[in-house]
Amino acid sequence: xxxxxxLMLICVMLLCCACGGEKVSVEDLELTGTYTKDLAGTTxxxxxxxxxxxxxxxxxxxxxxxxxxxxxxxxxxxxxxxNEAMYGKMAGGAVAYDVIIPSDxxxxxxxxxxxxxxxxxxxIDNYGNIDPAYHGQYFDPEDQYSVPYTVGMVGLIYNTELVxxxxxxxxxxxxxxxxxxxxxxNNPRDAFAIAQFLIGVSLNTTDLTEWxxxxxxxxxxxxxxxGRVMDEVFNKMExxxxxxxxxxxxxxxxxxxxxxxLAFVYPAEGTNIFVDxxxxxxxxxxxxxxxxxxxFMLEKEIATAVxxxxxxxxxxxxxxxxxxxxxxxxEVLYPAAEDMPHTEYFHDLDPxxxxxxxxxxEEILREFAQ
Amino acid sequence: xxxxxxxxxVLINAPYLLWAAIFILVPLFIVAYYAFTDxxxxxxxxxxxxxxxxxxxxxxxxxxxxxxxxxxxxxxxPFAYFMSKKSAAKQQMMMLLVMLPMxxxxxxxxxxxxxxxxxxxxxxxxxxxxxxxPWKMIGTAGAVILxxxxxxxxxxxxxxxxxxxxxxxxxxxxADDLGAHSFAKLRHIIWPLSLPGVISGIAMVFVPSISxxxxxxxxxxxxxxxxxxTIERQIQTAYNYNLGAAISLVLMVFVLISMAVMNRFADDDxxxxxxxx
Amino acid sequence: xxxxxxxxxxxxxxxxxxxxxxxMVFFSFNEGRSxxxxxxxxxRWYAELFSSSDTITALKNTLVxxxxxxxIATVLGTMAxxxxxxxxxxxLNSAVMTTTNIPMMNPDIVxxxxxxxxxxxxxxxxxxxxxxxxxxLLIAHVTFNLPxxxxxxxxxxxxxxxxxxxxxxxxxxxxxxxxxKVVLPSIRSGVLxxxxxxxxxxxxxxxxxxxxxxxxxxxxxxxxxxxxxKTVKPDMYALSSVIFITILLLLILxxxxxxxxxxxxKGAK
Numbered sequence: 001x002x003x004x005x006x007l008m009l010i011c012v013m014l015l016c017c018a019c020g021g022e023k024v025s026v027e028d029l030e031l032t033g034t035y036t037k038d039l040a041g042t043t044x045x046x047x048x049x050x051x052x053x054x055x056x057x058x059x060x061x062x063x064x065x066x067x068x069x070x071x072x073x074x075x076x077x078x079x080x081x082x083n084e085a086m087y088g089k090m091a092g093g094a095v096a097y098d099v100i101i102p103s104d105x106x107x108x109x110x111x112x113x114x115x116x117x118x119x120x121x122x123x124i125d126n127y128g129n130i131d132p133a134y135h136g137q138y139f140d141p142e143d144q145y146s147v148p149y150t151v152g153m154v155g156l157i158y159n160t161e162l163v164x165x166x167x168x169x170x171x172x173x174x175x176x177x178x179x180x181x182x183x184x185x186n187n188p189r190d191a192f193a194i195a196q197f198l199i200g201v202s203l204n205t206t207d208l209t210e211w212x213x214x215x216x217x218x219x220x221x222x223x224x225x226x227g228r229v230m231d232e233v234f235n236k237m238e239x240x241x242x243x244x245x246x247x248x249x250x251x252x253x254x255x256x257x258x259x260x261x262l263a264f265v266y267p268a269e270g271t272n273i274f275v276d277x278x279x280x281x282x283x284x285x286x287x288x289x290x291x292x293x294x295x296f297m298l299e300k301e302i303a304t305a306v307x308x309x310x311x312x313x314x315x316x317x318x319x320x321x322x323x324x325x326x327x328x329x330x331e332v333l334y335p336a337a338e339d340m341p342h343t344e345y346f347h348d349l350d351p352x353x354x355x356x357x358x359x360x361x362e363e364i365l366r367e368f369a370q
Numbered sequence: 371x372x373x374x375x376x377x378x379x380v381l382i383n384a385p386y387l388l389w390a391a392i393f394i395l396v397p398l399f400i401v402a403y404y405a406f407t408d409x410x411x412x413x414x415x416x417x418x419x420x421x422x423x424x425x426x427x428x429x430x431x432x433x434x435x436x437x438x439x440x441x442x443x444x445x446x447x448p449f450a451y452f453m454s455k456k457s458a459a460k461q462q463m464m465m466l467l468v469m470l471p472m473x474x475x476x477x478x479x480x481x482x483x484x485x486x487x488x489x490x491x492x493x494x495x496x497x498x499x500x501x502x503x504p505w506k507m508i509g510t511a512g513a514v515i516l517x518x519x520x521x522x523x524x525x526x527x528x529x530x531x532x533x534x535x536x537x538x539x540x541x542x543x544x545a546d547d548l549g550a551h552s553f554a555k556l557r558h559i560i561w562p563l564s565l566p567g568v569i570s571g572i573a574m575v576f577v578p579s580i581s582x583x584x585x586x587x588x589x590x591x592x593x594x595x596x597x598x599x600t601i602e603r604q605i606q607t608a609y610n611y612n613l614g615a616a617i618s619l620v621l622m623v624f625v626l627i628s629m630a631v632m633n634r635f636a637d638d639d640x641x642x643x644x645x646x647x
Numbered sequence: 648x649x650x651x652x653x654x655x656x657x658x659x660x661x662x663x664x665x666x667x668x669x670x671m672v673f674f675s676f677n678e679g680r681s682x683x684x685x686x687x688x689x690x691r692w693y694a695e696l697f698s699s700s701d702t703i704t705a706l707k708n709t710l711v712x713x714x715x716x717x718x719i720a721t722v723l724g725t726m727a728x729x730x731x732x733x734x735x736x737x738x739l740n741s742a743v744m745t746t747t748n749i750p751m752m753n754p755d756i757v758x759x760x761x762x763x764x765x766x767x768x769x770x771x772x773x774x775x776x777x778x779x780x781x782x783x784l785l786i787a788h789v790t791f792n793l794p795x796x797x798x799x800x801x802x803x804x805x806x807x808x809x810x811x812x813x814x815x816x817x818x819x820x821x822x823x824x825x826x827x828k829v830v831l832p833s834i835r836s837g838v839l840x841x842x843x844x845x846x847x848x849x850x851x852x853x854x855x856x857x858x859x860x861x862x863x864x865x866x867x868x869x870x871x872x873x874x875x876x877k878t879v880k881p882d883m884y885a886l887s888s889v890i891f892i893t894i895l896l897l898l899i900l901x902x903x904x905x906x907x908x909x910x911x912x913k914g915a916k
Contacts, residue, residue: 050874052877079873093778232588234681235484393790401761449657467664474891475871476853520667528799531840532836597754614757
């Protein structure tokens with residue numbers, strides 16, 4: 001056993017030495033913000049979604065390494081897979097992070113629970129890069145707590161080989177011709193949203209009868225579903241295993257790279273939009289470094305690298321205007337004003353409403369469990 | 371003599387008992403506390419009452435866990451027996467080879483199974499070449515049980531094998547000399563001697579597989595509801611620690627009872643009493 | 648007949664166990680970003696392997712945690728098994744064994760969250776700003792490994808003739824000597840299996856790790872599972888394939904060497 005492990009480590013080390021091409025250094029960047037080395041030697045704890053930063057793979061910029069080189073601050077970078085998982089860990093005060101990147105409704109909840117602290121915008125020179133369209137969002141009307149990082153919308157992905165005509169409405173997901181070929185989200189909020197658009201009620205309704213109506217709609221759909229999925233949607237759609245699935249615009253681009261039979265539409269009834277923003281938790285240990293990090297993330301080249309890597313739309317105008325940004329003309333990410341669908345954000349709902357729809361969701365899952 | 375023994379006894383038990391009290395019992399009380407309170411911390415039986423809705427889910431989870439345990443046992447028992455008859459070097463190699471797949475990431479293993487079982491997956495492609503299929507595999511109970519068997523098989527093989535490797539060969543030879551045939555040898559010598567390993571194996575497969583999650587979600591296409599998935603959803607997504615705690619508390623009581631029954635059954639020789647529970 | 652069944656079953660079990668790993672190795676050579684559609688052969692994901700420093704750190708963290716927690720759990724668990732086995736009080740024996748099995752009975756998320764709540768509570772009592780750290784992660788791993796260690800060692804202990812250690816003590820051994828010279832050698836294979844299982848479980852855990860680790864320590868499973876916001880790229884498949892093939896080759900090498908020395912030993916007789 002010992003021998004086995006020792007030899008294994010040697011092999012790994014050899015591999016490490018074998019690669020490692022030329023790296024971009026900080027000197028190669030045109031930085032517009034001001035950075036100091038005053039905090040060199042301190043640690044910055046960043047908690048972000050997985051695969052949500054340009055990390056040096058596939059020839060991209062290693063953003064965290066560049067920040068470390070620039071400021072001498074050590075970036076402790078860890079990841080989570082959902083807003084709820086992040087919240088579950090932060091809520092008890094078990095850990096202290098300096099920068100986190102929650103979505104809109106979660107930001108609202110965290111502000112409400114005093115889990116975030118105001119960001120001193122005056123120290124973020126690059127704040128002007130943020131598209132004014134993303135200023136003063138409902139969850140942070142005075143832009144005190146959050147700096148937008150990525151934005152995106154849900155759309156309907158379909159396989160042109162497997163559908164008879166191009167869908168334009170969410171009702172395609174209720175079409176009996178596609179029975180056993182339809183996928184939907186495996187979480188209540190996103191799955192309900194589609195039904196809510198279809199029956200024309202708000203995603204954030206507090207009228208419980210409207211939730212009942214949406215649940216009834218979902219029950220109609222349940223027998224037609226091939227499955228409820230999250231990230232498996234990539235494999236299923238890429239492999240042509242299903243005809244229809246709702247998912248995020250940026251992720252469609254990733255799938256399309258693999259399977260050109262796929263197409264994307266923003267259904268006429270409207271769709272859910274999200275913003276993931278950088279925030280500083282109330283119990284952050286290194287506030288000044290967090291400001292510097294947020295400023296750095298807004299730099300033109302850094303934000304472009306991130307936008308290219310994640311493939312989601314960027315709320316950063318420096319990115320949109322950057323001639324090197326390959327996705328600037330993507331109609332999927334940035335629909336022209338006349339093609340822009342009607343959109344609605346998720347709000348943080350009252351706990352009573354939340355537990356009501358969770359109950360309805362459980363009912364649906366139970367009733368149609370095999 | 372007696373005194374020296376009990377002194378050693380205390381010494382060897384103390385660290386573990388302390389550990390178990392702090393890191394097993396205290397969290398258990400936390401679970402129980404949540405199960406009997408509501409979001410505001412007031413006492414309630416509502417969570418327990420809510421469980422009536424989950425009868426079907428409990429039943430399916432138990433059924434799948436039983437089937438998976440039975441299948442792993444049927445595969446593992448003869449496999450472990452044959453393994454124990456090989457040369458020492460081969461045995462060690464085989465044992466490591468049984469564990470090695472489990473060192474790879476669960477997500478990647480499960481995704482690979484999805485690739486194998488998908489509608490346009492590897493099996494259906496092979497079937498297609500022979501002019502058969504496609505079969506629907508992903509999203510069926512069979513796929514979920516297959517996932518359980520795959521992930522828990524090594525935990526059945528190992529304890530049975532370690533016991534069998536020590537069964538005295540001279541016993542078997544003596545039986546041969548007395549003219550016992552294979553089945554008699556199995557029934558009267560190998561089986562009773564290997565029983566402790568079998569019980570450990572069943573415990574290590576049945577108990578975790580009843581609370582399986584993730585595997586069931588992915589291979590079941592999000593359409594098969596197991597109790598483990600439900601608990602995970604309540605705690606993680608719905609942020610309802612109370613209902614999640616209540617479900618797992620009841621699950622625990624059920625598992626305890628079934629283990630006690632199994633041990634009573636296994637211990638009918640009267641010796642040792644309550645190996646597992 | 649028996650021989651045929653032996654070969655058939657052994658082959659079938661290994662095919663079953665290794666089929667998904669072959670799929671994994673196959674897709675690690677994919678040219679595209681997909682792990683389900685093969686678009687062409689390429690070594691690009693192997694070249695990508697260590698371009699991100701986070702991956703290497705995560706791999707190192709995972710191994711350190713697994714080795715450390717498996718070692719502690721094996722020592723503690725073996726001691727516990729000996730202790731429990733020696734208990735004369737039937738009721739106490741049952742109570743301890745029941746407690747032992749609790750971490751195994753609970754879904755991972757319940758174990759993880761309840762331990763987190765415990766650590767947070769203790770942390771508050773001690774006035775700490777943050778309560779989770781590497782230590783809490785290690786404690787959690789040892790805790791969920793313990794029942795598996797005890798369940799592996801226990802049946803072996805029952806095989807040991809109780810009269811042996813007693814005889815050793817009658818002949819003047821201290822209880823400690825009796826354990827190390829008489830009991831331990833006869834339960835060695837169980838202890839080894841226990842270590843192996845604990846190592847395996849710890850290596851692949853992500854739910855309990857997620858809720859009990861501090862802010863700076865990322866393991867490979869945590870990293871891979873958090874990628875599900877987007878998708879897991881074939882670079883993780885390449886990494887796993889490298890680990891898998893390396894261990895496999897080493898196992899075969901060690902086995903060949905061992906078989907040779909066994910043969911030599913026989914020849915020398």
